[in-house]
Each structure stands twice: as C-alpha cells, then as structure tokens.
Amino acid sequence: MSNFRKALIAGTAAVALGASIFVGLAPIASRASSHREAPLTAADPQIDNTDLYAFRSPDQPNSISFVSSWIPFEEPAGGPNFYLFAEHTNYDVNIDNNGDARPDIIYRWTFTTHYRSGATFLYATGPVTSLNDPNLNIYQTYDLTRIRNGNSVVLINNAKVAPSNVGAGSMPNYNAHLFNAAVSTTGAGVRSWVGQSDDAFFLDLRVFDLLYGGNFSEAGDDTLTGFNVNTMVLSVPRGQLRGPNDSVIGIWNTASRPSMRVQHTDGTQTFSGNDVQVSRLGMPLVNEVVVPVGLKDYFNASKPKDDAQFLPAVNDPELPHLLNAVYPGAFPTVLDSNPNQAGIQRSDLVTVFLRGLPGLNRPVGGSASEMLRLNMDTPLCGTGGAPACSRLGVLAGDVQGFPNGRRLSDDTIDIALRVAMGVLLPNHDPAAETLGDGVDANESPFLSTFPFVAYPHSGSDPSPH
Amino acid sequence: MTRAGRTVLALTLAVALFAVGGIGLLRRPGDAAGSPAAPAAADPAALAVAPGSQEAAIATLQQRLREVPGDWNAANDLGLAYVQEARVTADPSYYPKAEAVLAASLRTHPDDNAGAYVGLAALAAARHDFTGALRNGERARRLDPYGGAVYGVIGDALVELGRYAAAGSAFQKMVDIAPGLSSYARISYVRELHGDVAGAVLAMRAARRVAGTARDTSWAAYQLGELAWNAGDLAGAADRYREAEQLDAAWIPSRAGMAKVAWARGHVTTAIARYREVVALYPLPEYVVALGDLLWTTGDRAAARQEYGLARAEAALFRANGVNVDLELALLDADHGRAGAALRAARVEWGRRHSIHVADALAWALHAAGHDAEAIRFERRALALGTRSALFRYHLGMIELGLGRRSAGVRDLRTARAINPHFSILGVPAARSALARAGASG
Numbered sequence: 001m002s003n004f005r006k007a008l009i010a011g012t013a014a015v016a017l018g019a020s021i022f023v024g025l026a027p028i029a030s031r032a033s034s035h036r037e038a039p040l041t042a043a044d045p046q047i048d049n050t051d052l053y054a055f056r057s058p059d060q061p062n063s064i065s066f067v068s069s070w071i072p073f074e075e076p077a078g079g080p081n082f083y084l085f086a087e088h089t090n091y092d093v094n095i096d097n098n099g100d101a102r103p104d105i106i107y108r109w110t111f112t113t114h115y116r117s118g119a120t121f122l123y124a125t126g127p128v129t130s131l132n133d134p135n136l137n138i139y140q141t142y143d144l145t146r147i148r149n150g151n152s153v154v155l156i157n158n159a160k161v162a163p164s165n166v167g168a169g170s171m172p173n174y175n176a177h178l179f180n181a182a183v184s185t186t187g188a189g190v191r192s193w194v195g196q197s198d199d200a201f202f203l204d205l206r207v208f209d210l211l212y213g214g215n216f217s218e219a220g221d222d223t224l225t226g227f228n229v230n231t232m233v234l235s236v237p238r239g240q241l242r243g244p245n246d247s248v249i250g251i252w253n254t255a256s257r258p259s260m261r262v263q264h265t266d267g268t269q270t271f272s273g274n275d276v277q278v279s280r281l282g283m284p285l286v287n288e289v290v291v292p293v294g295l296k297d298y299f300n301a302s303k304p305k306d307d308a309q310f311l312p313a314v315n316d317p318e319l320p321h322l323l324n325a326v327y328p329g330a331f332p333t334v335l336d337s338n339p340n341q342a343g344i345q346r347s348d349l350v351t352v353f354l355r356g357l358p359g360l361n362r363p364v365g366g367s368a369s370e371m372l373r374l375n376m377d378t379p380l381c382g383t384g385g386a387p388a389c390s391r392l393g394v395l396a397g398d399v400q401g402f403p404n405g406r407r408l409s410d411d412t413i414d415i416a417l418r419v420a421m422g423v424l425l426p427n428h429d430p431a432a433e434t435l436g437d438g439v440d441a442n443e444s445p446f447l448s449t450f451p452f453v454a455y456p457h458s459g460s461d462p463s464p465h
Numbered sequence: 466m467t468r469a470g471r472t473v474l475a476l477t478l479a480v481a482l483f484a485v486g487g488i489g490l491l492r493r494p495g496d497a498a499g500s501p502a503a504p505a506a507a508d509p510a511a512l513a514v515a516p517g518s519q520e521a522a523i524a525t526l527q528q529r530l531r532e533v534p535g536d537w538n539a540a541n542d543l544g545l546a547y548v549q550e551a552r553v554t555a556d557p558s559y560y561p562k563a564e565a566v567l568a569a570s571l572r573t574h575p576d577d578n579a580g581a582y583v584g585l586a587a588l589a590a591a592r593h594d595f596t597g598a599l600r601n602g603e604r605a606r607r608l609d610p611y612g613g614a615v616y617g618v619i620g621d622a623l624v625e626l627g628r629y630a631a632a633g634s635a636f637q638k639m640v641d642i643a644p645g646l647s648s649y650a651r652i653s654y655v656r657e658l659h660g661d662v663a664g665a666v667l668a669m670r671a672a673r674r675v676a677g678t679a680r681d682t683s684w685a686a687y688q689l690g691e692l693a694w695n696a697g698d699l700a701g702a703a704d705r706y707r708e709a710e711q712l713d714a715a716w717i718p719s720r721a722g723m724a725k726v727a728w729a730r731g732h733v734t735t736a737i738a739r740y741r742e743v744v745a746l747y748p749l750p751e752y753v754v755a756l757g758d759l760l761w762t763t764g765d766r767a768a769a770r771q772e773y774g775l776a777r778a779e780a781a782l783f784r785a786n787g788v789n790v791d792l793e794l795a796l797l798d799a800d801h802g803r804a805g806a807a808l809r810a811a812r813v814e815w816g817r818r819h820s821i822h823v824a825d826a827l828a829w830a831l832h833a834a835g836h837d838a839e840a841i842r843f844e845r846r847a848l849a850l851g852t853r854s855a856l857f858r859y860h861l862g863m864i865e866l867g868l869g870r871r872s873a874g875v876r877d878l879r880t881a882r883a884i885n886p887h888f889s890i891l892g893v894p895a896a897r898s899a900l901a902r903a904g905a906s907g
Contacts, residue, residue: 044643044645044646044647045678046675047645083678084678086674086675086676087674087675088671088674088675089675113674120711121679121708121711121712257644257645257675258644258671259640259641259644260640260644260649260652260668260671261637262633262634262636262637262640262652262655262656263633263655263656263659263661263664273640273644276640276641276642276643276644278643278644278645295611297609297611297612297613297642297643298610298611300611301611301642
C-alpha cells in the first residue's frame with residue numbers, strides 16, 4: 001500500500017521505478033567473493049495494493065463484488081511487459097461482518113507459476129488463442145480458499161489467470177479468448193476472475209504535489225491513463241457474507257508471506273516460518289491523507305482491531321494544513337468538529353474513515369477501525385426508487401457509492417479532497433464543495449457484467465498514455 | 466547496459482586512464498575486441514533511452530525534481546537510482562551525484578525522512594564506508610522502525626564490519642517484518658557464510674519464487690548459480706547462469722558466470738573471448754582481473770598486465786569518487802607480485818573492520834610477504850564461521866605449507882579442491898603445483 005501511494009506522490013517518477021531496478025544496491029568495486037550484492041528493494045510491486053473496491057454487483061444485485069488491484073504502473077508495451085502475482089504469498093480479502101474489527105471470512109488467492117518449456121523464458125512462443133494454448137509458455141494458476149471460523153475450504157482449484165496483454169501479434173483476440181475466458185464459478189454462486197486489467201483508478205497525480213509545496217492549478221489529466229494492474233475480482237452471494245446483526249460488512253485487503261529463520265541451531269532447515277502481513281488496504285487515500293510518513297510501514301503491518309492508535313492522526317490530518325499553506329485565505333475556517341474541546345477534533349473524518357456513516361454503513365456495536373464499509377442492502381443507484389447515480393457518491397445523495405463501499409466509477413479523489421476539507425461539517429468553507437482534480441471518469445469503459453473492470457491496454461498500442 | 470550508460474562509462478574511463486598516465490588501451494562501447502579507439506563523444510543515439518530502463522527512470526526523476534523541487538521522496542528515489550546506476554555501469558561518478566541529491570532531500574525535509582538515511586546508508590556501503598552505512602542505517606531505524614530496507618542496510622553494514630551475530634539479528638528482524646526477495650536473499654547469504662549451503666540454497670529458491678519480474682527472477686537464478694559454483698557443482702551452476710541469461714540478457718554477471726564455466730570446462734579460448742565481451746560491457750574490476758588471470762595462465766603476460774593495469778586504474782577512479790578499495794587492492798596485489806603494497810592495504814582495512822574477508826585478504830597478503838606465522842592466525846579467523854570457502858581453504862593450505870606443516874597443508878589444499886575444484890583461475894594450478902612439490906598427487 002504505502003509504496004503505491006509513495007509512487008503516486010512521486011508522480012510519474014514511479015512509472016519507471018519498479019522494484020527491480022533497485023536490485024543490488026551494493027558496492028561494485030568489490031570481488032564477488034568478498035561482498036554479496038543483495039537487492040534492497042525500495043518497492044515491492046507484487047505486494048503493492050493499489051485499490052480495493054466493493055459494491056453490489058450490477059449484473060447480480062443479490063451478490064457483492066470485490067475488486068483488488070496490485071502491481072501499479074504496469075507498462076503495456078516495452079519488454080518485459082508481462083506481470084505475475086508472487087508465489088509464496090497470500091492475497092486476502094478480509095471481511096468483518098459483526099463489527100468487531102476482526103476478519104470473520106477471508107477469501108485467499110495463492111498462485112503457482114508454470115513454465116511449459118524449460119528451454120525458454122519467453123512469455124509466448126506463438127499466437128495465444130486460449131488459456132490452455134501451449135504457446136503461452138509462462139502462465140499462472142491460482143487456488144481460491146475461503147477461511148471461516150478457522151476452517152479452510154478450497155472453493156476454486158487450479159484456475160487459470162488471464163495473461164498480460166502483450167500485444168495483438170501474440171494475442172490476436174485477447175478480450176474474448178483470454179480475458180473473458182478466465183471467469184471461474186462454483187456451485188454456490190461464487191464467481192472469481194484473476195488477470196490483467198486497466199487501472200480503474202482515475203485521478204490527476206499532480207494533486208499530490210501539494211505535499212511538496214506545489215499546487216494543483218494544472219489538474220485535469222488522468223495520470224493513470226494507459227497503465228494496467230493485476231486484479232482479482234470476486235463475486236459472492238450476499239447471504240454468504242451477512243453477519244448476525246445487520247447487513248454492513250467491513251472489507252480490507254492484506255498480503256502476507258512466510259518469514260524464515262536466519263539460522264537453525266538444530267541443523268534442520270524449514271522453508272517457511274510464520275506468515276507476516278506485508279500490506280494492508282481498506283479505504284482509499286488513508287495512507288496519504290491520514291497516516292504520517294513515518295508510520296506507513298507500520299500501518300501496512302497493523303490490524304484493524306488495533307486502529308484506535310491512529311485516532312490522533314485521523315483527528316488532525318495533514319491535508320488541510322497543506323492546503324491552507326499553499327492557498328492562504330482560501331479556507332479561512334479552522335476545521336474542527338468540536339471547537340469547545342482542546343485540540344483539533346474531526347469527528348466527521350473519524351466517521352468516514354473509522355466508523356461508517358450512521359444509518360447507512362455503520363455496523364451495530366462497531367469499534368473504530370479503518371476498513372471499507374458496505375451496506376449490502378442499499379439499492380443499486382438509478383433503479384426502482386433509488387437515487388440517481390453520481391461519481392460523487394454519498395456527497396451527491398447517491399448512497400450506493402463511496403464511502404458506502406466503493407464502485408469502480410466513484411470519483412474517490414474529489415470525494416476525499418472535499419471530505420478532508422470539511423464538506424461534511426456544517427460550518428465548512430464553500431470552496432470545499434468544488435474541490436477536485438479535474439478528472440471525473442476513467443479513460444476506459446468498465447464492463448457492465450462480471451468481472452466489471454476494463455480490458456487492459458494492449459502491448460501493441462503505440463501510445464497508451 | 467544501454468548505449469547511454471556505456472558512453473558515460475567510456476568517457477569516465479577515458480578520463481581515469483588519462484589521469485593515471487594512460488595504459489594505451491581504451492575500450493569502446495560494444496567493441497568486444499578492445500582495439501584502440503577514441504571514446505564515443507557525441508553519439509546522438511546515446512541520448513535515446515529505453516522506456517522502463519534505469520536511464521529512463523533517472524531522467525524521469527530528474528524531470529520531476531525540476532518541476533517540483535520540493536519532492537523529497539523523488540529525491541530519495543533518485544539518490545538510490547544513482548547508487549544503483551553506479552553499480553550497473555561500474556561508473557563511480559554517480560556517487561557524488563547521489564550524495565548531492567540525498568543532501569538536498571534532507572535540506573528540504575529534515576525531519577521524518579528515513580528514506581534519505583536509507584539512501585545515504587546504501588551510498589556509504591557502496592563506497593565501502595561501512596561504519597558510515599551503519600550510522601545512517603541506525604538514523605533511518607529511529608525514524609522508521611518498521612521499514613524492511615532499514616534493517617537491510619543495517620545488516621549489510623554489520624556483515625561487512627564482521628559483526629555477524631548482530632547482522633543475523635538485523636536480517637531476522639527484516640524478514641519478520643518484510644519477508645520477500647530482499648530479506649530471503651540476505652538470509653541466504655548469512656547461511657552461506659556460516660557454512661549452511663543447503664539452507665542458503667533454500668532461502669535463495671524462496672527469493673526466486675517471490676520474484677515476479679524477469680529481472681528479479683534472473684538475479685535470484687544467478688545467485689543460485691553462484692551457490693552451485695561455490696559448491697563445485699559445475700553443471701548446476703551452468704544451468705542457473707543460462708537461466709539467468711535467458712530471463713534477462715542485460716544482466717551481465719550471468720554472462721561472466723558462463724565465461725567462468727567455459728574456463729572450468731577447459732575451453733580457455735572461449736572463456737577469454739567471453740570475458741572480453743563481459744568486460745567491454747561491464748568492466749567490473751573483478752572481471753578485468755579474471756580476464757587478466759586467464760591471459761596470464763596462457764602465458765600472455767603482457768596482455769595480462771594490461772588488464773591488471775586497467776583494474777588498478779579503475780581502483781584509482783573509484784578512490785577519486787570516494788570509494789575505499791583497500792581490500793580489493795590487497796587481493797589484487799597479493800596475487801600479482803606486490804606483496805608490500807598488498808600488506809599495507811590489508812592492514813589499513815583490518816584497522817577499519819574485522820570481517821572474514823578482510824581477515825582472509827590480510828592473511829593472504831602476509832603469506833605473499835613471507836609472514837606465514839602471522840598469516841595463519843588471520844586465515845583461521847577467516848574460517849571461524851565455518852564458511853565452506855574453497856578459496857579460504859586454499860589460502861590456509863598454502864600458508865601451512867609455507868610453515869612446513871606438510872600434512873595439514875596437503876589436507877587443506879585437498880579440501881579446497883573437494884569443495885570446488887575450480888575455485889580460482891590462478892589458485893587451481895598453484896594448488897596443483899604445491900601438492901606436487903609436497904609429494905602429494907591431489
């Protein structure tokens with residue numbers, strides 16, 4: 001999580017700065033015998049969780065869809081331009097359905113990489129026209145496991161991951177033959193799709209120049225245009241998710257990997273140790289707007305049940321200070337939900353980020369913890385008597401949208417900017433109601449049916465950005 | 466290396482060679498034969514950089530800092546990228562650039578800037594200032610006690626300072642908070658240093674399995690090749706080097722590995738040709754010396770001396786950019802008839818740090834200078850961790866023979882060859898001769 005957001009903040013610099021270029025930050029004027037060059041990865045893109053979405057499925061309103069994206073800034077073209085999930089890594093969607101900030105249901109993807117030929121490490125050795133095409137030399141399979149009350153059940157075994165779209169030469173009919181073909185279903189109505197997709201997040205990264213004393217007068221470009229991500233999409237019937245009290249679920253992603261012992265005193269070796277959480281993501285933008293820089297690694301290792309420790313950061317976030325510094329006078333009101341109490345209070349932010357909105361997605365008896373919260377009963381926007389759909393979600397009265405869960409089309413940046421600047425407080429500045437980055441929609445159309453994410457950009461697109 | 470990188474390198478080396486009086490040989494980018502040529506000065510193609518390459522990353526970060534000078538995170542990334550570029554191009558002039566950009570990051574954002582101290586630690590380590598690396602790593606740790614890279618730079622410095630138990634603790638902490646390629650690879654190294662070769666292989670295999678890009682997978686495959694090589698598994702090493710080469714043709718060390726394999730299989734002409742290719746692309750002193758050693762064994766002493774001269778010129782260039790190369794010079798000089806200089810350099814380095822590699826270099830320099838009684842103490846220290854090092858064992862055997870301890874010397878030379886029959890281009894024939902002189906066949 002933190003790496004992606006740091007990458008955001010570093011602007012397009014991060015485009016070219018994958019983990020791999022940091023391999024071997026080590027002395028060079030040395031003999032290999034005397035000095036091992038070991039990588040010091042400053043970024044680990046495979047466990048870099050870009051976004052989490054959760055929404056009622058528009059094609060099956062009785063089910064909830066979860067979209068988790070990883071590996072930011074995948075260049076569609078240029079070599080090597082294929083992207084794999086990490087082996088030996090648990091990719092989890094965690095669901096709390098009783099408000100205790102602990103996972104009650106975990107959906108876990110684990111991956112295996114296969115090489116058809118030991119003689120070559122080419123991705124494709126000829127045209128690839130199906131997921132089973134022998135010309136696809138490197139491919140991944142996954143198992144999807146559900147862990148509930150400590151019991152693990154493998155829901156989907158050995159399913160194929162849709163490959164990276166390396167270009168029309170190798171993959172002449174990518175969307176139909178490879179992307180669409182990668183949907184797996186179970187008898188219990190669970191759907192899973194894993195593969196490469198367009199990065200659904202749309203924003204102008206220059207918003208984050210604020211953090212460095214810049215401004216966002218030049219906003220209006222979707223900086224993520226033309227980049228892909230690796231994505232897993234899961235759709236589960238609501239009845240399999242609902243808890244004992246209500247229809248509100250809390251959702252967050254984690255990734256974990258085994259630790260290992262540096263040395264074994266008894267002379268034995270084990271491949272793996274305990275699993276260690278290395279990534280955490282619930283609500284978007286928490287790491288930028290809320291978590292201080294020095295705590296980002298700590299946050300990635302932390303658990304929602306311990307989130308009370310982040311309350312001070314939520315009550316006095318960085319963004320309003322920055323905006324006030326860059327635009328003196330634009331926001332004359334001191335943002336404070338309770339001026340009569342010592343220190344800055346932002347109960348509005350605590351509500352949005354840690355508790356859920358009363359009457360909408362606040363669970364019964366829930367504790368303060370950071371996760372995406374979704375009321376699974378909120379009707380689909382624009383259907384029946386439900387409010388019209390809006391990119392601004394709850395802020396525009398479209399209560400099916402962010403921060404009641406998060407849809408692919410929700411304009412998270414504009415919403416978060418306005419919320420951070422106090423739009424939910426009665427005494428907020430009018431300027432807060434119009435803040436935005438000038439990017440209102442994604443560059444690629446989302447699919448109307450599962451897996452909903454947009455097709456990835458092709459490796460043969462000469463100018464994807 | 467890209468064309469741009471190679472051009473920069475050619476220019477830098479040209480300056481270096483000029484500075485030390487010249488040795489009459491300049492390698493031009495891509496000119497594998499190493500024929501005399503002027504450095505490529507204004508090759509317009511050198512300005513074009515491949516998307517996604519290191520050069521592109523640096524250009525993008527530089528552009529970013531021109532647009533938003535206050536972006537200290539980008540400055541930290543650029544500092545690390547410069548350190549990395551120095552390694553990839555063997556051009557140390559990137560180190561002062563890294564230093565400047567990291568200092569600017571700290572001026573912009575003096576507090577809470579762990580990334581700058583991680584960068585400074587990596588830079589100090591790259592310059593072989595391991596005390597400075599540890600100091601900066603500790604600063605970073607105080608600011609970000611949950612950063613995996615923080616424990617990486619701390620542990621790396623501790624290894625080089627010879628503080629192995631503390632290094633093990635740092636890497637344990639690293640893997641407990643950030644399991645992944647970086648931490649698995651370091652655990653592999655610590656296990657290898659302690660003689661746990663099987664455990665080292667397991668950890669490096671884990672590193673390869675979590676590597677997702679071809680480049681990272683290639684890197685781990687190459688390390689598995691090195692582990693196989695050091696254990697005398699020639700076929701296994703060749704398989705892993707070839708795999709690394711296929712995964713990432715731009716990773717030159719795997720080509721050097723294949724050159725080494727060619728030599729071990731007795732194909733000396735092929736090995737020389739391959740090393741010439743490697744050195745033309747990536748003149749790491751280690752490879753330059755290996756080429757020189759190969760030429761030396763064929764009897765072409767003049768050509769060999771040219772390579773040793775180039776390695777020394779590079780050492781001067783590294784030193785001019787703030788890199789301490791005393792350990793490397795000690796090994797080069799001890800092996801090539803400069804015992805006095807070797808001993809001075811090794812003693813200076815031993816005054817700085819007590820790693821097993823410095824102990825070995827000092828022992829070998831003492832042996833070259835005829836001080837075997839003192840040498841054996843340091844060679845035993847070099848082997849104190851239980852490292853399965855054929856080279857250290859060979860050094861020990863030669864020192865023992867120098868002390869007249871025939872049976873111990875023969876035993877240790879045989880052990881060296883049992884660990885890895887191809888442990889060193891010069892050492893293998895030297896060990897054979899020594900065993901013959903001692904009346905033992907091998």
